[in-house]
Amino acid sequence: MPHHSILDILPEQLRKEAMEKIQVMRFPSGQVLFSAGEHCQGLPLVLKGSVKVQMTGVSGHSIVLYRMGKDDVCTLSIGCLMTGRGYRAEAVVEEEGEAAMIPRGVFDRLMDQSPEFRLGIMESYGRRLDDLMLLVEEVAFHRMDERLEEWLQARASRGVITITHQELAVELGTAREVVSRLLKELERQKMVRLSRGKIELTGLLDSSVLVGA
Amino acid sequence: MPHHSILDILPEQLRKEAMEKIQVMRFPSGQVLFSAGEHCQGLPLVLKGSVKVQMTGVSGHSIVLYRMGKDDVCTLSIGCLMTGRGYRAEAVVEEEGEAAMIPRGVFDRLMDQSPEFRLGIMESYGRRLDDLMLLVEEVAFHRMDERLEEWLQARASRGVITITHQELAVELGTAREVVSRLLKELERQKMVRLSRGKIELTGLLDSSVLVGA
DNA sequence: TGATCGTGTGTGACTTTATCACTGAACTAT
DNA sequence: ATAGTTCAGTGATAAAGTCACACACGATCA
Structure with missing residues (x-):
């Protein structure tokens, strides 16, 4: 039923x-x-x-x-x-x-x-x-790095997301290379850990928390 | 009625x-x-x-x-x-x-x-x-120069359009400077003639005519 | 008839994003 | 282990967005 x-x-x-x-x-x-x-x-x-x-x-x-x-x-x-x-x-x-x-x-x-x-x-x-x-x-009008962070946050503020960079690029309507570079940058900032087909969120600080404070 | x-x-x-x-x-x-x-x-x-x-x-x-x-x-x-x-x-x-x-x-x-x-x-x-x-x-996904040309074409394939660059930027969802620069480039190519608040279309060749030929 | 003011336009310098071309790494199946 | 496939990283370059500011045009007013 x-x-x-x-x-x-x-x-x-x-x-x-x-x-x-x-x-x-x-x-x-x-x-x-x-x-x-x-x-x-x-x-x-x-x-x-x-x-x-x-x-x-x-x-x-x-x-x-x-x-x-x-x-x-x-x-x-x-x-x-x-x-x-x-x-x-x-x-x-x-x-x-x-x-x-x-x-x-x-x-x-x-x-x-x-x-x-x-x-x-x-x-x-x-x-x-x-x-x-x-x-x-x-x-x-929104910057790609912010959109990417928001997407990751919305999906799971912590934990592991199983998705390829290509799929993520389709989510955001951009190119795979752009996603790869932005993610690498986030990894350098210790916000994510990357592995093939997976993104682990470690310490994503939502920027709106800072702005809204 | x-x-x-x-x-x-x-x-x-x-x-x-x-x-x-x-x-x-x-x-x-x-x-x-x-x-x-x-x-x-x-x-x-x-x-x-x-x-x-x-x-x-x-x-x-x-x-x-x-x-x-x-x-x-x-x-x-x-x-x-x-x-x-x-x-x-x-x-x-x-x-x-x-x-x-x-x-x-x-x-x-x-x-x-x-x-x-x-x-x-x-x-x-x-x-x-x-x-x-x-x-x-x-x-x-579309390039701004193409979108601008298409917009102008759709509006009037020949003649004078009364619009400011700022308004045109809102039409396309971009910045005024971008529109100004693209229009200047079109003027250099003799496709339009510019004056304050006006755009005169002189010889816009729709690229689709060429592609579709 | 300038002087002044508001609005529109032009442009340099720089950042961000897109595109192209390619390398290498990681998984899969044999 | 090897070959094939899919994913990811990256340099070079072009397109687009941002910031800051100069200037140009047209209206108004003294």
Whole structure:
């Protein structure tokens, strides 16, 4: 029995009807849920796990746009579902999990019948828009060293992160060399310890702590 | 009698009801429709003119996120309307025009009653999301000289553009000095002629013409 | 008809980031 | 152990961002 905040708020009758037509899919870490150009079959609701959405530019470079986790709705799919256009980005599973697929017909019906469902969808859209606006500002105006430190902090203020420099470069939308150099500098400052495919955070001092003091 | 594609497709009955509660506002060039932090009173539908939406980062720098023109819906307002949060960006009128303001109650009713209206709203969201995704890619991976040339081309492939370097910098999300230098370089290449507050395009050769040949 | 002031533009010096080209180190599979 | 693959480090150079300041243009006012 799939649980998702946007389904749980539905009135009993509608929820039951919807449940019957919803398929739950499991996805292993690393699986590509959809890639650029593909067409959308239904609206995925993330029940468990985490998925990153990234796009690759004409330049061939990629950047991570946002992540989806439990109780998220795949906002991108809504647009593709309603307009029939293909995806512009791709979604890759980071942490294995499962999603409920809402077929087009059920989606239309829920949008029509349930103000709660509509609100959920609109909120999801609003959040994505916000995320992207913030990302634009981040990419356009923030220094790479600060962005890298923030990323590391957000991921784990202490402990070991398993990621390659290349993947980290995609997270930040920069080049692998840049990440390597910045990390080396952090290592010289004793803030991290580096090894192949791993970054150990040892003494990252969040600069905002100093500034905000 | 206001005309807007999302209203014109409504069934007669609903359209009439809506029209009664909609206020049409005129706005002069330069007017700020809303700014960051403000709360939203209703959903603006652009009937005429053009509006640019820009945000200012913590750094103090600004960047233009997208533009709205005839038949556009102010997507940002939807989110603010439904969640009650304040705007994160600001909207400035570029070309004087007018907008129809849909009050919250009418918006809710239209969303509830009209699949056509819903589709229009969702399409609008989808387009914005696409715009922003493209912008992220553009900002993260494209060279400034190319972006500048593209911007000039898109604006007017020939003729005089009235804009300051500072404003152009905000369009591209960069610094004024960078724009000044790139423009000077274009002037040396006889592609533009510069004067205070004006850029005359003389012989801009779109590189895509050459590449695509 | 200058003098003055606000705004826009030009530019040097320097830092940060991106790109290119390559080396070597670390894991994997045989 | 060896060969192949993926990751990481680094020098050289170009592009872009930052800082500081000079100057140019146009409006206004005495």
